[in-house]
Amino acid sequence: MKEQRTVARFLAEHELDAPPAYRLLDLTAEIGELAADANESTDYGSSPDSISVNSDEVGDALFALLSLAESLDIDAGEALDEAVAKYESHIEATGDAGSDR
Known part of the structure; x- marks a missing residue:
C-alpha cells in the first residue's frame, strides 16, 4: 500500500x-479524538445527523494505524483485502x- 510506504519512510x-x-496506544488516542469530535458535533448524541469530524483527525488516525501495521510487519493493503x-x-x-463471533 502506497500510503503505508509513505508513513514508513516518514x-x-x-x-x-x-x-x-506504543503504536496501539497512539492509535487508540487518535480514535478517541475522532470520538470527541463526534460527541461535540452531535451535542453528545442528541443531534446524530449533525455529526462532523475534522479531516486532519481522520488523517492522524490513518497515520497511527499505518504506523502500527508497519511496526507489526503487516501489509495494510493485504490486511484490508482480507477484511x-x-x-x-x-x-x-x-x-x-457483521460477524457472529
Whole structure:
C-alpha cells in the first residue's frame, strides 16, 4: 500500500521508531479524538445527523494505524483485502456484514 510506504519512510527519516504497544496506544488516542469530535458535533448524541469530524483527525488516525501495521510487519493493503473478503463472505452467508463471533 502506497500510503503505508509513505508513513514508513516518514518514520525512518525522522527516527520515530516505537514498539507496537506504543503504536496501539497512539492509535487508540487518535480514535478517541475522532470520538470527541463526534460527541461535540452531535451535542453528545442528541443531534446524530449533525455529526462532523475534522479531516486532519481522520488523517492522524490513518497515520497511527499505518504506523502500527508497519511496526507489526503487516501489509495494510493485504490486511484490508482480507477484511473485505471476510465481509463479503459474511454477506453471502447471512445477508449481513457483521460477524457472529
